[in-house]
Amino acid sequence: MNLTLKVWRQKNGNAKGELKTYPVKDISPDMSFLEMFDVLNEELITKGDEPVAFDHDCREGICGMCSMYINGRPHGPLQGVTTCQLHMRSFKDGDTIVVEPWRAAAFPVIKDLTVDRTAFDRIIASGGYVSVNTGNAKDANNILIGKEEADEAFSAAACIGCGACVAACKNASAMLFVSAKVSQLALLPQGQVEAKTRVEKMVAQMDAEGFGSCTNTGACHAECPKEISLEHIARLNREYLGAKLSSNNVSI
Amino acid sequence: MSWITKTLSSSIGKKLIMGITGLFLCSFLIVHCGLNALIFANDHGELFNAGAEFMAHNIFIRTMEIVLFLGILLHIYQALMLTLQNKKARPVGYAVTNGNANSKWYSRSMGLLGTLLLIFLIIHLRHFWFVSRLTDEITSGQETLFGEMKEVFESPLWVVLYVLGNVSLAYHLMHGFQSGFQTLGLNHRKYTPIIQSIGFGFSIVIPFVFALMPLAIFFKFIQ
Ligand code: SF4
Ligand code: FES
Numbered sequence: 001m002n003l004t005l006k007v008w009r010q011k012n013g014n015a016k017g018e019l020k021t022y023p024v025k026d027i028s029p030d031m032s033f034l035e036m037f038d039v040l041n042e043e044l045i046t047k048g049d050e051p052v053a054f055d056h057d058c059r060e061g062i063c064g065m066c067s068m069y070i071n072g073r074p075h076g077p078l079q080g081v082t083t084c085q086l087h088m089r090s091f092k093d094g095d096t097i098v099v100e101p102w103r104a105a106a107f108p109v110i111k112d113l114t115v116d117r118t119a120f121d122r123i124i125a126s127g128g129y130v131s132v133n134t135g136n137a138k139d140a141n142n143i144l145i146g147k148e149e150a151d152e153a154f155s156a157a158a159c160i161g162c163g164a165c166v167a168a169c170k171n172a173s174a175m176l177f178v179s180a181k182v183s184q185l186a187l188l189p190q191g192q193v194e195a196k197t198r199v200e201k202m203v204a205q206m207d208a209e210g211f212g213s214c215t216n217t218g219a220c221h222a223e224c225p226k227e228i229s230l231e232h233i234a235r236l237n238r239e240y241l242g243a244k245l246s247s248n249n250v251s252i
Numbered sequence: 253m254s255w256i257t258k259t260l261s262s263s264i265g266k267k268l269i270m271g272i273t274g275l276f277l278c279s280f281l282i283v284h285c286g287l288n289a290l291i292f293a294n295d296h297g298e299l300f301n302a303g304a305e306f307m308a309h310n311i312f313i314r315t316m317e318i319v320l321f322l323g324i325l326l327h328i329y330q331a332l333m334l335t336l337q338n339k340k341a342r343p344v345g346y347a348v349t350n351g352n353a354n355s356k357w358y359s360r361s362m363g364l365l366g367t368l369l370l371i372f373l374i375i376h377l378r379h380f381w382f383v384s385r386l387t388d389e390i391t392s393g394q395e396t397l398f399g400e401m402k403e404v405f406e407s408p409l410w411v412v413l414y415v416l417g418n419v420s421l422a423y424h425l426m427h428g429f430q431s432g433f434q435t436l437g438l439n440h441r442k443y444t445p446i447i448q449s450i451g452f453g454f455s456i457v458i459p460f461v462f463a464l465m466p467l468a469i470f471f472k473f474i475q
């Protein structure tokens with residue numbers, strides 16, 4: 001396949017960026033989108049040009065690094081996949097493909113298509129963990145958990161922290177990510193011990209990072225590679241308001 | 253900052269205020285629409301005027317009128333704050349976006365629909381509320397509210413504007429009603445589908461009945 005790529009190029013966080021046009025030739029439909037970028041980068045390097053910087057790691061849909069906003073949608077046209085799982089057969093010969101980085105104040109561009117997503121790490125560090133002693137594996141298994149709760153918690157835990165929810169949201173809101181992280185722990189007895197303080201701290205950190213607020217458009221869920229449900233956002237709202245009313249924290 | 257102001261100024265707190273005021277305004281729509289529908293009795297506005305008379309003098313209703321104005325103002329103020337804040341959350345936009353692939357246009361256009369509604373509301377208040385509450389035209393018996401309605405809806409311009417106002421209302425409600433419940437965290441596998449259906453019905457029926465009023469008067473189905 002022959003394609004025309006329009007790729008966001010930006011030297012660094014402070015530089016002004018622009019979309020640059022690159023024709024790519026003889027692309028196999030079986031290539032992944034990232035492999036197509038590898039081909040482009042090989043060409044650029046041979047020509048002595050700067051290759052396009054983009055994030056990637058596992059290339060099998062589990063690390064969440066491959067942030068690319070493709071033709072107006074995070075991770076491209078397919079539902080429930082990451083960019084590394086997107087194949088060129090999803091495009092037509094002769095297509096023009098526009099590739100941009102995630103856009104959010106909380107995700108500043110580092111270079112080209114790579115953005116700084118450490119805001120997510122800081123939200124997790126503010127409370128997205130269990131710090132009470134749950135004993136060793138045997139003790140933990142003595143705590144009975146219903147299959148339904150376990151499944152629900154697992155579906156939340158499937159979030160890979162890619163940030164596509166933020167990229168898709170017109171408000172650059174991180175509610176789907178935060179709700180998944182809050183839910184996965186709030187649903188389980190080991191996590192419930194610290195549930196109130198956790199949700200208060202994580203939401204406070206989310207706001208401090210400068211993410212927008214949720215207007216329930218549902219774009220996040222539609223674009224999430226792990227199809228995290230909007231029910232988690234409702235749970236986050238419930239957990240947060242409940243915690244605010246009943247926790248002993250007066251200063252979070 | 254106390255924990256209360258902190259809660260209410262958090263992103264979820266602000267949304268809580270949007271949701272509560274929004275759902276409160278929905279309850280007002282039911283009363284307003286129900287009362288106005290009395291014109292369909294087609295009795296030269298007798299029943300409707302009696303209803304309007306009651307609303308104008310009942311102390312509870314008059315108190316709720318103040319609460320209602322406060323509710324609207326709070327809804328508008330909070331919407332403005334949230335919109336500005338959300339704009340700031342994405343200072344550099346995308347060159348290409350395909351929002352229709354992941355969400356409904358009206359769910360992304362609540363600010364625009366709300367602004368149209370505000371413009372409509374100002375005109376609407378000028379037409380009826382202003383005349384009935386701030387002048388003595390009606391209390392002095394020179395004019396009835398029904399008479400006022402007939403006068404306003406003689407003009408095709410106002411009829412079209414009222415119909416368009418209600419189209420905006422329909423789309424605003426179509427997202428707003430169920431969104432309010434989601435924001436309050438009221439989500440349940442059994443009840444959410446019911447809430448969504450009620451919200452859909454509500455957002456069609458109320459604006460439809462409202463829009464019928466100027467049309468019926470303009471085309472003289474109601475005398
Ligand atoms: S919720 Fe979905 S889109 Fe958001 S970070 Fe997690 S996996 Fe990515
Ligand atoms: S590179 Fe790991 S999810 Fe795509």
